Amino acid sequence: MANNIESKLPATGVSIFTEMSQLANQYNAINLSQGFPEFDTPGPLKDYLKSYVQQGLNQYAPSIGMPQLLEQIRSLIEYHYAAQVSTSSITVTSGATEALWVAIQTLVRAGDEVIVFDPAYDSYEPAINLAGGSCIHIPLTKKDYSIDWQVVESRITQHTRAIIINSPHNPTGTLLSTDDLQQLTRLANKYDFYVISDEVYEFITFDQHQHESVLKYPDLFKRSFVVSSFGKTFHATGWKLGYCVAPEALSDEFRKIHQYVTFSSFTPAQLAVASMLENEPQHVLGLKSFYQQKRDLLVESLQGSRFQILPCLGTYFLLVDYSELSELSDKDFCYWLTKTVKVAAIPLSPFCENQSGSKIIRLCFAKNNDTIKEAAHRLCQLSK
Numbered sequence: 001m002a003n004n005i006e007s008k009l010p011a012t013g014v015s016i017f018t019e020m021s022q023l024a025n026q027y028n029a030i031n032l033s034q035g036f037p038e039f040d041t042p043g044p045l046k047d048y049l050k051s052y053v054q055q056g057l058n059q060y061a062p063s064i065g066m067p068q069l070l071e072q073i074r075s076l077i078e079y080h081y082a083a084q085v086s087t088s089s090i091t092v093t094s095g096a097t098e099a100l101w102v103a104i105q106t107l108v109r110a111g112d113e114v115i116v117f118d119p120a121y122d123s124y125e126p127a128i129n130l131a132g133g134s135c136i137h138i139p140l141t142k143k144d145y146s147i148d149w150q151v152v153e154s155r156i157t158q159h160t161r162a163i164i165i166n167s168p169h170n171p172t173g174t175l176l177s178t179d180d181l182q183q184l185t186r187l188a189n190k191y192d193f194y195v196i197s198d199e200v201y202e203f204i205t206f207d208q209h210q211h212e213s214v215l216k217y218p219d220l221f222k223r224s225f226v227v228s229s230f231g232k233t234f235h236a237t238g239w240k241l242g243y244c245v246a247p248e249a250l251s252d253e254f255r256k257i258h259q260y261v262t263f264s265s266f267t268p269a270q271l272a273v274a275s276m277l278e279n280e281p282q283h284v285l286g287l288k289s290f291y292q293q294k295r296d297l298l299v300e301s302l303q304g305s306r307f308q309i310l311p312c313l314g315t316y317f318l319l320v321d322y323s324e325l326s327e328l329s330d331k332d333f334c335y336w337l338t339k340t341v342k343v344a345a346i347p348l349s350p351f352c353e354n355q356s357g358s359k360i361i362r363l364c365f366a367k368n369n370d371t372i373k374e375a376a377h378r379l380c381q382l383s384k
Contacts, residue, residue, distance in 0.1 A: 008129075008130060009126050009129065009130070012126055015122055016122070016331075016346060016347065016350040017033065017034045017035070017122075017346065018034075020033035020034065020334060020338065020344050020345070020346055021033055021034045021344070023335065023338045023339075023344060024338055024344035027338055027339050027342060028342065029338045029339075029341075029342040029343055029344045030342060030343050030344065030371060030374060030375045030378070031344045031364075032343060032344060032345055032363045032364045032365070032367065032375055033334075033344040033345055033346045033362075033364065034346075034364070035170070035237075035316065035317065035364050035366065036237045036238075036364075036366065037235040037237070037316075037366040037367075038366065038367040038368050038371055039235060039366075039367075039368055040235065041234055041235045041236040041239075042234065042235070042276070042280070042283055044276060044279070044280050045234055045236065045272055045273070045276045045280075046272075048271070048272035048275040048276060049268050049269060049272040051272075052267075052268040052271045052272055053268045057267055057268055057271060058267060058268060059267065060263070060264050060267065061092075061264040061265060061266075061267040061270055062264065063255065063258065063259045063263050063264045064090075064091050064092065064255060065090065065091060065092025065243070065264075065265070065270060066092070066267065066270040066271055066274065067087070068270075068271060068274040068275075069092055069270045069271070069273060069274040069277075070087040070090050070092070071087060071274075072273075072274045072277040072278055073087075073090050073092075073243055073245075073277075074086070074087050074090060075277070076277060076284070077215055077245065080202075080203075080213075081213050081215045081216045082216070083213075083215040083216060083218075083221075085215070085245060086248065088248050088251065089245055089246060089247060089248055089251050090243055090244070090245050090251075091243060091244050091246075091251060091254055091255055091258055092241070092242075092243050092264075092265050092270060093241075093242045093243055093244055093258060093262065093265060094240045094241070094242070094261075094262040094265045094266075095229065095231060095240035095241065095242045096198070096200045096227050096228065096229040096231070096232075096242035097123050097242075098240075098242070098258075098261060098262060099225075099227040099242050099243065099244040100123060100124070100127065100196065100198060100227055101123070101127045101261070102244070102254055102257045102258045102261060103196050103225040103227065103244060103246075103254060104124070104127040104128055104131055104133075104162075104196065105127070105130075105131050105257050106225075106250070106253050106254050106256075106257055107131075107161055107162050107194050107196075107225075108128055108131035108132065108133035108161055108162065109131065109132060109133070109161070110132035110133070111132070111133070111159060112131075112132070112133040112134075112159055112160075112161035112162075113133060113134050113135075113136050113157060113159040113160050113161060114128045114133055114134070114135055114136065114160075114161055114162045114163070114164060115136045115138060115152065115155060115156070115160060115162070115163040115164070116128075116135055116136070116137060116138070116163075116164045117137075117138055117139070117140050117147060117164075117165070117166070118137050118138065118139045118140065118351060118352040118353055118354070119140070119145075119171055119172065119348055119351030119352050120137070120164070120166070120351055120352070121166060121170055121198065121351070122350060122351065124164055133161065135353075136155055136160075137352070137353035137354075138151060138152060138155055139352070139354070140172065140174075144174070144311075145169070145172040145174045146174065146180075147176070147180060147183075149180075149183040149184075149187070152187065153187060156187065156191050156193070160191060160193045161193060161194065162193055162194040162195060162196055163184065163187075163188070163193060163194075163195055163196075164195075164196045164197075164198065165184065165195065165196075165197050165198065165214075166197075166198040166199075167180075167197075167198075167199065167211065167212065167314075168199075168201040168202070168204060168205060168211060168313070168314025168315045169314070169315065170200075170201065170315050170317060171315075171317050171319065171346065171348060171351055171362040172310075172317075172319060173310070173311070173312035173313055173314055173315050173317055173318065173319065174311075174313060174314070175205060175209055175211065175212070175313045175314050176212055177212060178212055180212070181212050181214065181216075181217050181220060182217075184220060185217055185219050185220040188220060188223055189219065193223075194223050194224065194225070195214065195220060195223060195224040195225070196224070196225045196227065197213070197214040197224055197225070197226045197227065198227050199211070199213055199214070199226055199227060199228050200227065200228055200229035200231075200232050200242070201232055201314055201315040201316070202228055203232075203233055203284050203287045203288070204232070204287050204288065204291050204314055204315055204316060205288055205313060205314040206288065206291070206292045206295060206312065206313055206314060207292070207313065209313050209314065211314065213226065214226050215245065221247065222247055223247075223250075224246065224247075224250075225244055225245075225246045225250060225254065226244065226245040226246065227242065227243075227244050228242060228243055228245075229241075229242040230242060230243075230273050233283075233284060233287065234273065234276065234283070235366075236269075239266065239269045240265070240266075241265055241266065241269050241270065241273060291316050291365075291366070294316070294365045294366070294367070294369070294372060295312055295316075295318060295365055297365075297369060297372050297373070298318055298363065298365045298372050298376060299312075299318065301372065301373055301376030301377070301380075302320070302376050302379060302380065304380045304383065305376075305379050305380045305382065305383050306322075306324045306325050306382065306383045307320040307321065307322055307324075307325070307379065308320065308321035308323070308324070310360070316364060316365055316366040317362050317363065317364055317365070318362070318363045318365055319348070319360050319361070319362055319363075320360070320361060320363060321359055321360055322359055322360075322361060323359035325382055326359075329347075329349070329358075330347035330348055330349050330358045330359060330360060330361055331347040331349060331350070333347070333359075333361065334346065334347045334361055337361075341378050341379065341381070341382065342378060343375050343378050343379055345361040345362060345363050346361060346362040346364075347360075347361055347362075348360040348361065348362060363375075
């Protein structure tokens with residue numbers, strides 16, 4: 001019996017991100033698959049971290065987060081979204097994935113349904129299943145990866161507990177609009193469900209487009225958990241530092257579970273990020289132009305290829321259509337690309353309940369410019 005445990009996630013294996021990164025390492029390929037920056041964290045942030053470690057601030061932080069960081073998050077939200085939240089509505093977590101998991105466990109009970117939009121980030125469904133709920137997949141429109149709210153309303157039932165949204169959206173690079181948030185508010189009020197808003201790429205938008213945070217919509221925020229990530233903002237994904245913002249009553253329930261998951265997050269990193277937010281505000285303000293230059297470089301460098309480049313308004317991912325190049329499935333094409341062309345990408349199908357027919361792959365451009373140019377050069381050779 002000890003060797004025959006019944007799996008709680010029988011359909012879940014190694015994530016596609018781990019799979020493709022391992023393959024990239026095996027074949028010495030340029031890794032445009034897993035979404036982590038190739039470049040280092042900002043120098044001042046590392047200096048702050050070193051200073052706090054050397055000061056001996058290495059013990060447990062308060063479970064909800066260091067007061068200095070909570071205050072800086074409150075100020076950040078006020079500055080960017082003109083929203084007033086109390087520090088008692090903010091909880092620091094060990095990465096956005098923990099925040100998402102805890103928010104789902106806080107809300108979902110046996111028999112509940114949670115609506116997600118495909119392509120959807122792969123951590124949502126396992127967390128819903130572990131809470132005893134079921135995941136209701138609604139595909140984004142094929143034309144522009146937008147949400148058809150009439151379809152959404154038709155799928156809402158008496159068991160609908162929550163809807164998870166993600167903007168800027170991984171993997172499509174699309175943004176939700178003011179109208180989208182208004183439609184969501186209308187449905188949430190009409191049918192009385194909760195919202196989990198995954199906003200980890202909130203500061204990475206392009207072409208003068210603005211991120212529409214749930215925090216800007218008080219009538220929606222009152223029933224929402226908003227999740228963000230310092231790993232994405234400060235090129236420090238390995239620090240696993242994120243946060244969740246929710247009304248105080250929801251935060252109280254969130255914290256009951258959070259304290260038994262990680263209890264608290266890395267103390268010196270919390271203090272370092274707080275100092276960075278207070279003393280180096282230009283970093284957050286500069287993210288849009290920093291990543292837009294990289295997106296534009298990848299798009300320009302792929303102009304000579306036979307890939308069809310899809311629009312990208314946010315995140316550090318670009319979708320491309322390879323249907324002119326191959327009849328292989330997207331996963332098989334990514335395997336072939338890694339082994340033969342020595343460029344690793346992510347197939348779109350693992351983000352979807354219906355995994356057939358996709359000829360779309362995702363490229364990460366959070367890389368040094370030389371890496372982007374070399375990867376694009378190799379991909380353009382497929383046209384010759």
